[in-house]
Amino acid sequence: MANGSRGSRQAAWEFFGAELKRRREDAGFSQSVLGARVFVSGGYIGQFEQAIRRPQLDVAQRIDEVLQTDGFFERLWRKLIKEQPFTDYFAHVAELERLATEICEFEPALVPGLLQTPEYARALYESSNPFVTDEYIEEQLRARMDRTLLLKDATRPLYWAILHETALCVPVGGPDTMADQLDHLLVMARERKALLQVLPFAAGAHTRMGKMMKLMEFDDAPPTVYTEGVSSGTLLDEPAVVKRVRASYDLLRAVALSPEASLALINSVSEDYRTCASTP
Template sequence: MTQPKSLDGSANPRAFFGAELRRLRTAAELTQERLGSLVYLSGDTIAKVEKAVRVPTEELAQRLDAALGTDGHFDRLFRLAEKSSKHPQFFALHAELERTAQRIEEFSPYLVPGLIQTEGYAREIFRAFWPYLPDEQVNQKVKARLDRAALLDKDVEYWAVLDEMVLKEPGLPPSVMREQVQHIVALIKDHRAIVQVLSRSAGMHALRSGPLTILTLQDSTPVAYVEAPHTGQLLDSAEQVHACRLSYDLVRAAALPPPASLELIESTLEEYGT
């Protein structure tokens, strides 16, 4: 079972939800296993909600209120968490966990990962995905994405593996791609990121199905995040995370070494002019 740890309930609304759950469960003299049985979950799942590494649902919030007699307290906290996030519901918990990660490892087969996107690149992507959104809402999405990039200025280890096609995206203006590639090069040379490229010659690989992010949190708990168009899923079971880790390590082993990757990344600048 996940072991208890000190919680910072002020970190974000979901962390507050978890801290309140632990406080009120303890006050009711219930173990995680006992409370779990009352709301039809395992004790391990209750522990993960308390640690804010499992997303609470509206149904769980209502069951907790019924089990603990808290008169809608958890339902209100759930709604607060939903409204306060700058990100889509499916991505919100990932974004919060990302801020407390010691290491972030990503594989991206189609797009430059959000953490290392430039403003121009992010704007083009959001406009392609959301063609009918007003400019103001697109601007809000771009700002939320760029705010995440501040993580790379902190003491976090960031490692990305990019499919070669990510660097040779023909659908974006050359000026946008040139700025984006230059930004990746700068991150590498400033020792703020390690980036490898999976070349076209690598053939079939373990992550052909899509992007993957693995977060190693401050207490060394690893979680994985997989994404598809307009949806995503955070995986926190040991078995699932282990399988994701194996797939990521296989892809990283198949990619070009960092020096050769940097050379290839810099060479793509020639394709986008000066």
């Protein structure tokens, strides 16, 4: 994705924030008062106005109700989200990733998106979208690879990923692609850009059977948890829910292989793929 495209979208969200501030002040509301009426904190309203964070649809709708703006913020929200390279339910998550100080995630069957190579990601997109155009695949791939730049930035968040051993064993894209993907995991870990653990088959039943999750923490906002289903996603920041999910992630850490043993397993599986790829 071109930097110009990102800049244009950011400018559009800055317009959203400027309009929110103008109409809030015209209504005589402080950030705290408006936040209380739309069920978010005053700090969140300030972050919306500065285009630091982007409201979810239900918040935009409640802002329209409170400020009596006849659906202006909902319409603007829908237009801006439509221009995002991500699906509606994931666009806000992608923005929060950029703001997070720490990201912890678990994937039960795939390599997490932030750690995927282009070839691995392409194979996933092609297998799940057999009837779309090449242009669509390339657009999705650019968006995915743009996200991965987050872990290469000097201000990157602390990133901890737990992968189930299934993710190592399913040959997405074939032996060469898998070997390259697993080697990339090793590089990211050895360069201390990611802390990786593998949950082995031997661990048996565990607290997140078949369920991915992404925990994000921030300097100036409550932590959130994101989970995903079929063509849907849920982003939650209710403290009790986040606390329970954090506890389940801690249980996964306890039963997963150590980082050292995990890298040894990843390396071994990568070598097996290399051997398979070179065998006539």
